[in-house]
Amino acid sequence: MSQNLYVARSSAVAARKLGGEMMIMSGRDSTLFTLDEVATIIWESANGLVTLDEIVESRICAEFDVDPASAARDAKTLAEALAQHGILLISREPILDSNARIGSAK
Amino acid sequence: MNQLTPSLGGNGVVIKVGELAVKLQTIDAEYCQTLRNHYDGFVEAAEHAEFDFNIELTDSRTNNPDDDVKVTRRSTLWSFGRGDFQAEWNMASNRGSIRQSANLYSIDAALRIFHTVMLATRGGFLLHAASAIRNGKAFLFTGPSGAGKTTIASLAPADATLLTDEVSYVRKQSEGYTAFGTPFAGELAKAGENVSAPISCLYLLTQGPANRIEPLGASDAVRAVLRNILFFAEDPELVRSVFQSACQLVSCVPVCRLTFLPDSRVWESIG
Numbered sequence: 001m002s003q004n005l006y007v008a009r010s011s012a013v014a015a016r017k018l019g020g021e022m023m024i025m026s027g028r029d030s031t032l033f034t035l036d037e038v039a040t041i042i043w044e045s046a047n048g049l050v051t052l053d054e055i056v057e058s059r060i061c062a063e064f065d066v067d068p069a070s071a072a073r074d075a076k077t078l079a080e081a082l083a084q085h086g087i088l089l090i091s092r093e094p095i096l097d098s099n100a101r102i103g104s105a106k
Numbered sequence: 107m108n109q110l111t112p113s114l115g116g117n118g119v120v121i122k123v124g125e126l127a128v129k130l131q132t133i134d135a136e137y138c139q140t141l142r143n144h145y146d147g148f149v150e151a152a153e154h155a156e157f158d159f160n161i162e163l164t165d166s167r168t169n170n171p172d173d174d175v176k177v178t179r180r181s182t183l184w185s186f187g188r189g190d191f192q193a194e195w196n197m198a199s200n201r202g203s204i205r206q207s208a209n210l211y212s213i214d215a216a217l218r219i220f221h222t223v224m225l226a227t228r229g230g231f232l233l234h235a236a237s238a239i240r241n242g243k244a245f246l247f248t249g250p251s252g253a254g255k256t257t258i259a260s261l262a263p264a265d266a267t268l269l270t271d272e273v274s275y276v277r278k279q280s281e282g283y284t285a286f287g288t289p290f291a292g293e294l295a296k297a298g299e300n301v302s303a304p305i306s307c308l309y310l311l312t313q314g315p316a317n318r319i320e321p322l323g324a325s326d327a328v329r330a331v332l333r334n335i336l337f338f339a340e341d342p343e344l345v346r347s348v349f350q351s352a353c354q355l356v357s358c359v360p361v362c363r364l365t366f367l368p369d370s371r372v373w374e375s376i377g
Contacts, residue, residue, distance in 0.1 A: 014346035016353040019324030025332075025349040027342030032332060032349075034325055 007055070007079055008048030008095035013087045015043070024087050033087060038064070039078055046088060048095030052079055120150040121217070124275040124286035124302070126224055128217065129155035130204075134163050137208045144210050147300045148289045157220070159195070161213065162205045171211060177219060177339040186219045186338070188212075195220065218273060218290055222336050226344040229351055230277035232336040235308075237269040237285045237298075238262050240377035243306035244285035246274050247364070248334045253311040254368065256293040261370045266377070270298040273336065276305065278351065282358050308355070309364035309376075317372050318365040327361035328352055 009015070015024045022040040024033045035043055038060060045055040056075045061068050082088035089095050117138040118131040127150055132138050142149055173189030182198040191212040195202030206212035218232060225231050235248035236255040240263075247258050259271035269275075269285055272292025277284055283305045287298035310322065310330045322330065331352040339345070366372040 012342055014349040016328075016350065018328060018353060018356065021325040023325055023328055023353070025345065027345045030337075030345050032329065 004051045004053060004092070005076070005079070006048060006050070006091050006094050007042065007046040007052050008089040008091075009043060009046050010087050010089055026086055028086055031085065033082075033085065038075075039082070042075060042079060043082070043088070048089070048091075052076060052090075119145070120152050120155045121145045121148050121289070122150040122152075122155075122300075123148055123217075123221060123288055123290075124225075124230075124277055126157065126221065127152060127155035128157045128159060128220065130159050130161055130213070132161040132163060134161075134208060137161070137163060140208075140210065141213065144214075145289050145297070147297055148287075156200060157195075157224075158201045159193070159216075159220075160201075160203045162203055163208050164205060165207065171215070175215075175219060175338045177223065177341075179339065179341050184223060184339075186216070186223070188215060191216055193220070214290065218336065219338060221275070223339055223344065225275075225277065226337065226339070226347050226351070228277065229347075229354070230275070230283075231348055231351055232288075232290075233274040233276050233331070234272070234334040234336060235274040236271045236292075237274040239267040239269060239285075239299075239301065239303040240265060240373075242303055243377065244269065244303040245306055245376055246276070246285060246308045247311050248274075248308060248330065249311035250334070254313050254366065255311065257313075257368050258311065258366065258372065259294060261368070261373060263370065263373050266373070267299050267301060268296075269301070271296070276355065278354065279304075283355050305355075305359050307376075308359055308361045310361065312363060312365045313368060314365035315367065316365070317367055317375065318363075319375060320363045320365075322361045322363055324356055327356040330361065331356060 012027045013024050022035040041059045056072050060071050083090045117135050119141045120127050120129045170189035175188050177186040184195045186193050191206035193204040193216050204216050222232050235246045236259040237246045256271050269287040271294040273290035275286040275288045284302050285305050286302040287300045289297040
């Protein structure tokens with residue numbers, strides 16, 4: 001499980017959904033990311049007030065035929081990768097300020 | 107048509123590209139005349155321009171124009187430069203200075219960079235693309251060096267008006283996006299016409315064995331546009347603005363891959 005990690009979209013990026021794909025550009029280094037369907041669900045749900053486990057349970061497991069434990073593991077790996085690129089914030093506490101320091105909470 | 111001999115007092119010249127009028131002033135009358143000649147067609151007769159730059163000419167010709175461009179902002183003060191020039195511009199007063207030797211290469215680069223910043227704040231951008239107007243509609247042809255921008259520009263039929271063979275000026279207007287002519291020339295070494303038209307299609311160029319046009323999906327189109335936007339500013343806010351402009355353009359202008367044989371028949375399917 002992801003130990004109730006809270007996730008929030010970074011305000012340091014620009015994002016736009018085009019043709020079903022979520023495209024995100026980092027304001028820091030202009031890197032462009034394209035998220036797949038599952039990553040897009042996590043991104044869109046990451047409001048800083050829900051945990052990754054809640055997103056997996058209520059969105060990913062509800063929409064895809066996946067094993068909950070595997071889905072939680074994959075979601076944590078994905079969230080940490082997004083955090084390393086500075087487009088997602090991860091915290092053990094609710095995130096009220098998406099301008100907060102970007103990082104990952106392992 | 108623009109007045110070719112402006113009435114600006116002193117050694118100044120107003121150069122208007124894509125609705126942005128920039129006044130360049132220098133104490134060197136000969137260099138000022140060189141600017142008038144070079145930007146002929148984009149020289150305005152106005153006494154006052156929205157932006158005002160003083161050119162400080164130096165003797166140094168040893169600095170390297172191949173150095174990386176650096177564009178930064180501190181509060182309202184923008185700094186941008188390269189090995190061969192250094193410029194500052196205060197966005198609060200709309201005044202600035204450019205320090206360079208008396209050559210056209212440096213001032214052209216400074217103007218291009220200035221426009222990339224200004225356009226980003228106004229929902230537009232400079233695109234590494236040739237562009238032309240045909241039947242009242244503008245067509246853009248983008249791609250990396252060697253993709254065929256100069257080739258397709260040089261193959262344009264007589265009824266097409268060339269806006270540029272190198273740097274296209276794209277700006278959002280009330281009803282979509284408009285392409286403006288620019289004096290920023292590439293290999294053709296010829297300024298575009300100072301006219302504008304709504305953008306009808308953006309083509310991503312590839313040379314191939316036959317002429318073929320294929321629509322690009324939205325995300326591929328955005329990637330293609332972003333790869334070819336001229337933008338150098340280390341400024342997160344403007345980076346986000348340019349990204350949103352690219353997405354907005356793709357949402358209202360068709361983007362297609364144009365594979366073409368380098369002969370004039372390619373224009374039969376354009377316009």
